[in-house]
Amino acid sequence: MSVKDGEGGAPSQDGRAYDLQVYPRLSADCPSCCTLKVPKEATAASVIQDAALALGLDPQRLYVLAEVKECGGEEWVLESGDLPVQRVLLWPRKAQEQHPQSEGFYFLLQERNRDGTIHYVHLPALWKEQEAQKLAARGFLPPRHDDFDDLCNLPALNESSILDNLRNRFHKKKIYTYAGSILIAINPFKFLSIYNPKYVKMYENHQLGKLEPHIFAIADVAYYAMLRKRVNQCIVISGESGSGKTQSTNFLIHCLTALSQKGYASGVERTILGAGPVLEVRLFVFV
Ligand SMILES: Nc1ncnc2c1ncn2[C@@H]1O[C@H](COP(=O)(O)OP(=O)(O)OP(=O)(O)O)[C@@H](O)[C@H]1O
Numbered sequence: 146m147s148v149k150d151g152e153g154g155a156p157s158q159d160g161r162a163y164d165l166q167v168y169p170r171l172s173a174d175c176p177s178c179c180t181l182k183v184p185k186e187a188t189a190a191s192v193i194q195d196a197a198l199a200l201g202l203d204p205q206r207l208y209v210l211a212e213v214k215e216c217g218g219e220e221w222v223l224e225s226g227d228l229p230v231q232r233v234l235l236w237p238r239k240a241q242e243q244h245p246q247s248e249g250f251y252f253l254l255q256e257r258n259r260d261g262t263i264h265y266v267h268l269p270a271l272w273k274e275q276e277a278q279k280l281a282a283r284g285f286l287p288p289r290h291d292d293f294d295d296l297c298n299l300p301a302l303n304e305s306s307i308l309d310n311l312r313n314r315f316h317k318k319k320i321y322t323y324a325g326s327i328l329i330a331i332n333p334f335k336f337l338s339i340y341n342p343k344y345v346k347m348y349e350n351h352q353l354g355k356l357e358p359h360i361f362a363i364a365d366v367a368y369y370a371m372l373r374k375r376v377n378q379c380i381v382i383s384g385e386s387g388s389g390k391t392q393s394t395n396f397l398i399h400c401l402t403a404l405s406q407k408g409y410a411s412g413v414e415r416t417i418l419g420a421g422p423v424l425e426v427r428l429f430v431f432v
Pocket residue numbers: 332333334335336337384385386387388389390391392393
C-alpha cells in the first residue's frame with residue numbers, strides 16, 4: 146500500500162484515499178495482487194469485500210485479511226472491524242510508501258473455513274521457495290546449503306542425505322567432513338595443496354569446527370588437549386583398504402611434529418614415519 150493524496154477511490158474524512166495492495170494466498174490461478182483505493186476508516190470487512198470483487202473471487206466464500214510484518218514474519222489476522230490503513234500508518238515510512246510483497250510489509254487475503262480457522266491451500270512451489278528464503282534470512286530456518294561441513298547439521302539425516310552431502314563436498318575438492326568430533330576423509334587419489342605449513346599454522350589452537358574440516362584440526366585438538374590436560378591422547382584411524390589410512394597417519398604425524406616445533410629440524414617426523422610400516426601405526430599415544 147502506498148499512501149497518496151486522494152485521486153479516485155473512496156475519499157476518507159480527511160479527503161484522502163489510500164492505495165492498499167492485497168496479496169491473495171488462495172490458489173495458483175488467482176491473480177497475484179490487487180490494488181484498492183480505500184479511505185482511512187475502511188474496515189477489514191469492506192476491504193475484503195472490495196478485494197474479493199477486484200480479484201473475481203467467489204463472494205459466497207469467507208475470507209480473512211492478515212497483516213504481514215517483516216519483523217519476525219508474523220501474520221496478524223485482522224478482525225472485521227479493524228482498520229487496515231491505520232495498520233499501514235504504523236509501518237516504517239518506506240513500507241508505507243511502497244510495499245511490494247518482497248519487502249516484507251503487506252496484506253494477505255486468505256480463505257476462512259466456516260469454523261473460523263484459516264483454509265490453507267497447496268501453495269505454488271515458487272511462493273514456498275520465496276517464503277523459505279525469507280525465513281532463512283531471518284534465522285528461522287537454517288541457511289540453504291548444498292553442503293554441510295558437519296553431518297550433524299544435515300536437516301534430514303539418512304543414508305542418502307549423508308552420501309549426497311559427502312559427494313557434493315568431494316566435487317568441490319572438500320574431502321573432509323565432520324560428524325561431530327569425528328572426521329570423515331574421502332581419498333582424493335590426487336595431490337591437494339592443503340597440507341603445507343600454512344595450513345598447520347591456520348589450524349593451530351583452534352576449536353574443532355571453527356574452520357573448514359581438516360585432518361590438521363584433529364591433530365591440533367589432540368595435541369593441545371594433551372598439553373592442557375597432561376593426559377595421553379589417541380586418534381583412531383579406520384577405513385577399508387586403500388581408503389587413505391596410511392596417508393592420513395602421515396599427515397597427522399607431520400602436523401603433530403610441526404606443532405611440537407621439532408618437525409622439520411630434528412628428524413622426528415622422519416623417524417616416526419620410518420617406523421610406520423613396521424608398527425602399522427593406526428593409533429597414537431603421546432606422552
Ligand atoms: N589425502 C590424500 N591425498 C592424496 N592422496 C591420498 C590421500 N589419502 C590417500 N591417498 C592416496 O591413496 C592411496 C591409498 O592410500 P593409503 O595407502 O593411505 O591407504 P590405506 O588405507 O593405508 O590402505 P591399506 O589399508 O591397504 O594399507 C595412496 O596412493 C595415497 O597416496
